[in-house]
Amino acid sequence: xxxxxxxxxxxxxxxxxxxxxxxxxxxxxxxxxxxxxxxxxxxxxxxxxxxxxxxxxxxxxxxxxxxxxxxxxxxxxxxxxxxxxxxxxxxxxxxxxxxxxxxxxxxxxxxxxxxxxxxxxxxxxxxxxxxxxxxxxxxxxxxxxxxxxxxxxxxxxxxxxxxxxxxxxxxxxxxxxxxxxxxx
Amino acid sequence: xxxxxxxxxxxxxxxxxxxxxxxxxxxxxxxxxxxxxxxxxxxxxxxxxxxxxxxxxxxxxxxxxxxxxxxxxxxxxxxxxxxxxxxxxxxxxxxxxxxxxxxxxxxxxxxxxxxxxxxxxxxxxxxxxxxxxxxxxxxxxxxxxxxxxxxxxxxxxxxxxxxxxxxxxxxxxxxxxxxxxxxxxxxxxxxxxxxxxxxxxxxxxxxxxxxxxxxxxxxxxxxxxxxxxxxxxxxxxxxxxxxxxxxxxxxxxxxxxxxxxxxxxxxxxxxxxxxxxxxxxxxxxxxxxxxxxxxxxxxxxxxxxxxxxxxxxxxxxxxxxxxxxxxxxxxxxxxxxxxxxxxxxxxxxxxxxxxxxxxxxxxxxxxxxxxxxxxxxxxxxxxxxxxxxxxxxxxxxxxxxxxxxxxxxxxxxxxxxxxxxxxxxxxxxxxxxxxxxxxxxxxxxxxxxxxxxxxxxxxxxxxxxxxxxxxxxxxxxxxxxxxxx
Numbered sequence: 001x002x003x004x005x006x007x008x009x010x011x012x013x014x015x016x017x018x019x020x021x022x023x024x025x026x027x028x029x030x031x032x033x034x035x036x037x038x039x040x041x042x043x044x045x046x047x048x049x050x051x052x053x054x055x056x057x058x059x060x061x062x063x064x065x066x067x068x069x070x071x072x073x074x075x076x077x078x079x080x081x082x083x084x085x086x087x088x089x090x091x092x093x094x095x096x097x098x099x100x101x102x103x104x105x106x107x108x109x110x111x112x113x114x115x116x117x118x119x120x121x122x123x124x125x126x127x128x129x130x131x132x133x134x135x136x137x138x139x140x141x142x143x144x145x146x147x148x149x150x151x152x153x154x155x156x157x158x159x160x161x162x163x164x165x166x167x168x169x170x171x172x173x174x175x176x177x178x179x180x181x182x183x184x
Numbered sequence: 185x186x187x188x189x190x191x192x193x194x195x196x197x198x199x200x201x202x203x204x205x206x207x208x209x210x211x212x213x214x215x216x217x218x219x220x221x222x223x224x225x226x227x228x229x230x231x232x233x234x235x236x237x238x239x240x241x242x243x244x245x246x247x248x249x250x251x252x253x254x255x256x257x258x259x260x261x262x263x264x265x266x267x268x269x270x271x272x273x274x275x276x277x278x279x280x281x282x283x284x285x286x287x288x289x290x291x292x293x294x295x296x297x298x299x300x301x302x303x304x305x306x307x308x309x310x311x312x313x314x315x316x317x318x319x320x321x322x323x324x325x326x327x328x329x330x331x332x333x334x335x336x337x338x339x340x341x342x343x344x345x346x347x348x349x350x351x352x353x354x355x356x357x358x359x360x361x362x363x364x365x366x367x368x369x370x371x372x373x374x375x376x377x378x379x380x381x382x383x384x385x386x387x388x389x390x391x392x393x394x395x396x397x398x399x400x401x402x403x404x405x406x407x408x409x410x411x412x413x414x415x416x417x418x419x420x421x422x423x424x425x426x427x428x429x430x431x432x433x434x435x436x437x438x439x440x441x442x443x444x445x446x447x448x449x450x451x452x453x454x455x456x457x458x459x460x461x462x463x464x465x466x467x468x469x470x471x472x473x474x475x476x477x478x479x480x481x482x483x484x485x486x487x488x489x490x491x492x493x494x495x496x497x498x499x500x501x502x503x504x505x506x507x508x509x510x511x512x513x514x515x516x517x518x519x520x521x522x523x524x525x526x527x528x529x530x531x532x533x534x535x536x537x538x539x540x541x542x543x544x545x546x547x548x549x550x551x552x553x554x555x556x557x558x559x560x561x562x563x564x565x566x567x568x569x570x571x572x573x574x575x576x577x578x579x580x581x582x583x584x585x586x587x588x589x590x591x592x593x594x595x596x597x598x599x600x601x602x603x604x605x606x607x608x609x610x611x612x613x614x615x616x617x618x619x620x621x622x623x624x625x626x627x628x629x630x631x632x633x634x635x636x637x638x639x640x641x642x643x644x645x646x647x648x649x650x651x652x653x654x655x656x657x658x659x660x661x662x663x664x665x666x667x668x669x
Contacts, residue, residue: 038366039355047361068467077365079251080465081333084362101469106486107337109469111556116586117634122472123338124487125552125591125601127629135629137552140491161361164341166350 047073048160053098056155059090064112064130066101072160086146087112087119088155089130096155099132100144100163107164110143119143141165208395209434212426214418216402218433221295223440224288225394229387230441231281234448235319236380238274246326248372250365250464253328257460272452275327278320280448282478285316290533296521297400299409303513305393308386310509315383317478322375324476328368329460334473336363345495363466398422399429403521410518472556474547481543487552488543551600554590558598565595572649579646582639586631594650602628609651613660617644 033040041047049072059065064087071082087110089097099119101109108123118135119128126137133142144163149156161167196202245264247256260267289309292298298306321339325332340363343353359366401421427433458476462468475483489497523530555562564580572580583589591601612620621643624630635643651657 036356038359039352041360066467066469071362071364073361075360075365077249077251077369078362079249079365080463080467081250081364081367082362083465083467085467085469101466102337102341105341107341108334108473109466109471111469113559113587113590115559115634116588116631118587118629120554120556120587120590122553122556123334123483125554125627127554129629129633135624136627138487138489138491138494162337162340162354162358162363164344164350164354166344166346166354 048158049073050149050156050158051160053086053088053155053157056090056096056150056153059088059096059155061090061092064089064114066112067098067155069157069159084159085109086157086159087143089132094150096148096150097132098146098148098155098157100146102144102163103139104134104141104143104165105137105139107162209430210428211395211398212422213399213429213433214401214421215425215427215432217399218427218436219402220436220440221291222399222433223437224284224291226437227441227444228281228284228288229391231277231284231444231448232383232387234277234445235274235281238270238277239376239380241270242274243376248326248368250328250363250368253326253368254460254463257327257329261457261460268457269452271457272455273448274323275458276448276451276455278323279477280444280451282316282320284444285313289313292400293529294523294533295400296403296409296523296526298513298516299519299521300411300414300513300517302393302397302400303517305390305397306513307510308390308393310506312383312386312390314506315379315386318379319375319383320476320478322371322379324479325368325371326375327458327460328464330462330464330468330471331459331473331475333363333464333466334471335475336367338473338475342498345499347499399433400521403523405520405522405524407521408519409521472553474550477544480547481540484543484547484550487550488546549600553599554587554601555599556590558589559584559587562589562597564589565597568594568650573645575642575645576649577646579642579644582635582643583646586634586639586643588643591628605647605650607651607655609648609657610655611658613658614644614648615660616658617647621647 051069051072053067053069059067066085067088068083068085071078071084074082085101087099087101089099091097103110103121103123103126105121105124105126108121110119110121110126110128112119117130119130119132121127121137121139124138126139127135128139128143129135131142132145134140144167146157146159148158192202242260245256245260245267247253257271260271262268292306292309325336336358340354340357343357344350346353355361357367358364359370398418401418462471474480485497486494520526564584569577569580588605589598591599593600593604594606596604608617618640620628621635621640622630622632648657
């Protein structure tokens with residue numbers, strides 16, 4: 001048996017495997033970091049920022065109207081997908097409610113029916129009252145609500161991320177909190 | 185001829201492939217397997233190759249950018265010569281591939297082919313099914329239109345229900361905070377590189393195992409699979425009653441593959457490509473997103489499950505199904521192969537088929553969704569309004585104006601979210617009607633805040649006219665005496 005040869009080549013082979021394994025681990029760290037960047041970049045309120053929906057006067061008191069805004073966080077290839085719609089309800093005076101169009105069930109776009117005072121979802125039949133609370137259907141909660149504030153006659157909302165049922169911050173409904181930054 | 189033969193020899197001297205290929209195609213198979221029932225696997229492979237070819241062709245024009253994808257699809261449909269046909273082939277090829285893979289799986293299950301020693305072939309097949317479905321879903325996303333956009337929203341909403349990691353799953357899936365450029369790019373990478381690469385590797389492994397282990401013999405009642413004896417019995421069978429795969433069995437595979445290719449081509453030429461529907465612009469909310477055919481059953485299921493069961497069903501259901509499919513050959517690796525002796529297996533397939541068919545057809549007219557334009561687009565049938573008082577007709581106006589018709593049908597017109605109201609006056613008394621309208625119950629919202637007393641009075645008066653001619657209206661038992669006095 002050529003014991004010397006085996007041990008010398010065996011050791012070198014093992015060292016070779018070890019080196020490759022080491023390099024695999026070293027390279028895996030940036031690979032994983034790259035893949036997870038979409039998750040980690042938005043830590044805290046990284047993706048969210050205050051954005052204007054325009055003058056408060058374009059939302060008549062007692063009515064609910066569709067407003068659109070460009071998502072504050074965009075990438076170069078977003079195209080129209082970064083344009084976002086939301087429902088603005090001017091309750092009275094300084095009190096507003098700004099709802100995401102995304103149904104709290106599975107995210108389909110809900111439509112406002114002023115005559116019956118309901119938001120209806122076309123996908124699975126979710127329905128909400130004018131204040132965004134759940135009326136009927138599969139959603140287990142009310143509509144997603146953006147934090148808002150009024151500054152210099154402008155309505156600003158804190159937006160930047162697609163509202164989904166798993167988003168803890170979207171669960172916060174601000175309710176009546178005057179013109180001041182309600183959820184800050 | 186001599187020249188061709190010499191060129192062939194020159195290549196084979198260097199490639200050394202002729203002998204193993206000859207051995208592979210001429211390996212003996214049980215005579216009973218040269219059957220029309222054994223053609224679905226090869227047909228799936230043929231369609232897969234078609235998908236690879238048409239996929240590469242589409243990639244020559246398609247732009248995987250959220251800003252450009254929709255325009256590049258329009259260009260394929262209308263500008264690029266035969267672009268519409270390549271898109272149609274790829275879309276119809278996708279539908280055929282899912283269907284054939286499912287049929288292949290059912291055939292393998294019914295014929296007991298997953299049993300010893302072909303457990304791993306089955307397990308690899310389960311992953312091939314998952315990947316085929318993954319290709320169908322990601323492909324639907326690449327057709328970047330309104331359905332794709334809102335389909336992604338539904339996917340994100342499902343992902344967000346993951347406990348603890350919900351938000352992280354959404355961002356990982358979307359590649360950022362919203363459905364946008366990075367979302368399409370990563371679905372493109374998955375659809376074009378990741379899954380096809382894995383599919384090619386696993387299809388190779390799947391085929392290798394079929395060759396090495398031999399094609400499953402025709403199951404005979406009473407011929408029991410035992411680990412100790414199966415292999416020698418199988419070899420005995422192929423030795424005594426075997427035929428070379430080529431040409432005894434292969435001609436049926438070849439014919440069926442050609443028929444399938446022809447069917448895909450005819451569908452593509454006749455029906456054309458799928459979509460794209462409207463632009464993926466999230467500010468256009470007048471849309472009713474629906475998934476592609478093979479996910480319609482899931483769309484129906486999500487509407488019909490009780491809300492409390494949805495999240496567990498979405499997150500745990502697939503895990504259980506996949507775990508069961510993988511465990512199947514290990515749980516039932518021996519015993520009877522014949523469907524004549526496996527009633528539960530046959531009934532399970534029938535049950536699943538009926539359930540999927542039912543859910544799919546329900547999704548076709550989605551009775552759980554309000555008909556969004558019934559209040560403005562579907563008038564109350566005139567005969568219901570004949571001979572009514574002014575108040576009752578005013579109630580009919582309220583019925584339309586308050587969108588009652590979106591959820592409630594009259595004479596089969598309107599939504600089916602709530603019960604049809606053709607005979608509601610015979611079911612509910614006046615007081616019950618008022619209570620139901622103002623306070624709501626079950627799936628009905630309360631209208632107390634959006635109806636004034638005059639509207640309510642008129643609406644109830646109209647609803648009380650809704651019964652068959654001569655049918656008695658519902659009576660409140662406690663007031664029967666009062667009304668008769």
